[in-house]
Amino acid sequence: MHKKYIVFKISIIIFVSLFCLQLYAQTWDIPADKKAKNSYIPFTGVTAKEGEAIFTKNCMSCHGNPGKGNSLKTLKPVPPDLAGAITQQRTDGDLFYIVSTGRAIMPSFKNVFSDDDRWKVISYIRSFNKQYVQVLSKFDPRKSKLVKINVSFDSQTYLIRVVVKANEKTGTVSLKDDEVELFANRYFGRLQIDKSLHTNQDGVAFFQFPKDLPGDKAGIVGLTVKVSDDNYGEIEYQQKLNIGIPTDNPPLTQKRAIWNVVTKAPLWIILTYTSCVLFVGLFLLYILYSLWKLKKAGTT
Ligand code: HEC
Structure with a gap:
């Protein structure tokens, strides 16, 4: 009798947690400012076509063809048919956020596609919705040329200081609360340094640099700074600094290896x-x- 009661209790707990998981799987927690974001690219037949090419290569294997209900059913959660009501009721900002950040099985495409390409995929997804009317963003991507990024290093604290400013006609403005990411360029891709940060009131962010990161023979490390601003768009900036441990590693192609000549x-x-x-x-x-x-x- 007692044993039965425990089994009953455990089943209830399992059932409730599964139910909560299911609920969680259906809601995306999207910040208000991201939700309200709109595309600066007008969605046309051309952008939809370009988006389709990206979709076919990168999304179709899981989501299937929009409107055909042929997504990969063996995945948990099942990837939704993107022509469906649930997806189409979301704002453009929601879709942009979801495609950028991903979640669990749904991959993050933030560092895979440019902003332009991610909007084009959404243009393709929207082309299946006859009722859809686009709201265009007033943001002009050409403004990204006005942004100036400055990177400096403090050898005492091992902090990298990134300053983000925009040279407007009316003077220089500090870009505050922008998302900033710092990477060290490596052989294969990039290594993120510290975590994603936001610029403060003065447009400044400080990254903690590791003390043991190998550089080249002279200790030079190639850095890439990625800034994302709602008005100025996405800006990438590269700079070399002599802040790594000098390392004399022969390039991979000079080493004896099975894959070499x-x-x-x-x-x-x-x-x-x-x-x-x-x-x-x-x-x-x-x-x-x-x-x-x-x-x-x-x-x-
Ligand atoms: C590896 C499989 C996979 C790939 C590849 C993939 N997705 Fe997803 N996607 C998912 C899964 C699974 C979900 C549901 C995630 C959840 O609810 O937690 C999802 C959810 C979404 C959603 C939210 C749907 C909604 O309304 O709830 C959108 C939009 C989306 N994906 C777009 C894309 C786009 C665009 C691409 C290609 C650039 C892509 N996905 C590639 C698996 C994938």
């Missing part, structure tokens, strides 16, 4: 290969020699 193959492969060839060659010579000996024995 013949002259750069690992020694053990060259040795094994050469001895196999030698062995077969010697064996052939031995056969020829035996044949010759046989022939000689026959004639005498």
Whole structure:
């Protein structure tokens, strides 16, 4: 009796948590300012077509064709059909946020596609909604040219100071509360330094730089700063600073490796290969020699 009661209690707990998980899976927690964001690109047949190309390559495997209900049903949660009512009732800002950040199985495309490309995919998704009327953003992406980014390093505190300003005709403005990300350029892609930060009142953000990051022979590290501003758009800035540990690593293509060219193959492969060839060659010579000996024995 007592045992049954416990089993009953546990089942209730499992049931309720599954129910909550399901609820969680249906709501996206989207900040108000992101929700209200609109595209600065007017959605046309052309942008929808460009968006379709991106969609086919990157989204269709999970979401299927919009309106066809053929998304990948084996995933949990099942990726929604993007022509469906739930998706189409969302704001453009919602969709932009979801495609940018992702969640669980739904990947983040923020560092995969430019803002322009993400809006084009949304243009494609909207092309399945006859009732949709676009609200255009007043933001002009050409304004990103006005943004000036300054990066400096303090060797005492190991802090990297990023200053974001815009040179308007009326004077210089500090861009506050902008999202800033800092990356160190590596062989394969980028390594994020610290976390995503926001600029303060003076347009400044401080990143904690690791003390043990390898640089090149001279200790130079290539840095990329990514700033995202609602009015000025997305700006990327690159700068080299002598702040890494000097490291003399030969480039990957100069090392002996299985994937490299013949002259750069690992020694053990060259040795094994050469001895196999030698062995077969010697064996052939031995056969020829035996044949010759046989022939000689026959004639005498
Ligand atoms: C690996 C599979 C996968 C890929 C690839 C993928 N998605 Fe998703 N997507 C999902 C899943 C799963 C969900 C549901 C996530 C949730 O609710 O937690 C989702 C949710 C969404 C939503 C929210 C739908 C709604 O209204 O609830 C949008 C919009 C979306 N994806 C767009 C895209 C776009 C655009 C691409 C391609 C650039 C893409 N997805 C690529 C799996 C994927």
